[in-house]
């Protein structure tokens with residue numbers, strides 16, 4: 556115990572003295588996602604973990620403790636992924652999922668999560684909203700704490716802990732095992748409004764920043780091409796969850812794929828709709844009216860579509876056929892679309908920046924796609940002005956790429972340099 560507290564005191568002391576230091580970052584190009592401006596030869600002055608000033612190189616005179624030369628690079632704010640799973644290492648098949656829940660201890664999964672967190676920040680995602688641990692209980696709170704205490708590298712995190720669904724309605728395994736076995740569950744299962752309320756209170760007491768629900772399951776396509784699903788909660792249950800979440804000052808994220816889940820979740824007060832591949836016009840209108848965000852998680856849908864179709868479930872393939880038109884319609888209607896990948900649902904060794912290309916292909920400008928992972932995502936996380944922008948007072952979360960992302964969005968798949976909280980965490984040159 557004594558050793559631990561000594562080390563903690565030492566690291567805090569080391570950090571606080573480090574935090575006073577100043578760094579001048581010389582930027583060849585500085586991209587502002589808010590305005591789309593590209594300014595050349597700029598200097599970002601970082602003090603501790605905060606941006607102190609942004610000025611032209613010509614007018615910058617201040618002496619600093621150190622300097623970083625990014626004059627050959629395009630510099631922009633750290634990216635934000637609003638839908639990740641650091642505790643999950645890909646669950647394309649139910650066997651992948653079962654191995655993690657049934658053969659890996661939560662400590663082992665947490666060690667793997669520390670690798671996921673390192674990958675996220677090296678990918679240029681300096682902030683993530685991690686949307687449930689899939690059976691690893693509250694280990695996301697520990698990962699977040701370890702990052703904040705500089706024990707491991709990783710992005711700043713908002714976490715959802717266990718997620719909530721109703722008994723018998725979690726769409727994925729462990730399932731089809733002998734019924735007398737009491738197996739760990741991928742989510743916290745509740746029955747009735749009282750249990751639902753209790754789950755929210757429990758999760759918040761252990762550190763949940765968000766409450767996540769699975770609003771629907773069993774997605775299917777009707778002959779007219781529209782989609783439906785089965786809602787997981789009674790009105791009393793989902794209302795209790797929404798009320799308890801909002802009255803505790805937290806926000807509700809809903810895995811909701813068609814109108815049956817989406818409308819119920821929005822009515823209960825959800826701030827974000829996850830996936831939403833089968834939403835209809837009524838959902839779009841309500842999302843615009845209430846300012847609800849959509850995290851479309853496109854790459855993961857495409858990634859699993861073929862394999863699942865071969866295994867007898869073609870629904871993701873249908874979604875991929877209708878998603879381009881739906882995306883365009885939602886965007887033109889004014890739905891706030893925030894960048895979210897669901898990485899962890901697919902391997903952390905796969906790209907995290909692939910969704911940008913899909914968004915551009917589906918009609919966004921490069922700037923709009925970049926905004927989805929910076930200014931828009933910052934609003935979703937209630938951190939507007941602190942992340943997703945490089946300006947006086949914002950956190951020093953900064954990345955550099957070799958070419959102009961406003962011309963070629965794919966350069967975001969190869970982030971060359973990352974600073975998070977004023978510390979360089981990745982340098983690939």
Ligand SMILES: [Zn+2]
Nearest residue numbers: 640686897900
């Ligand atoms: Zn997910």
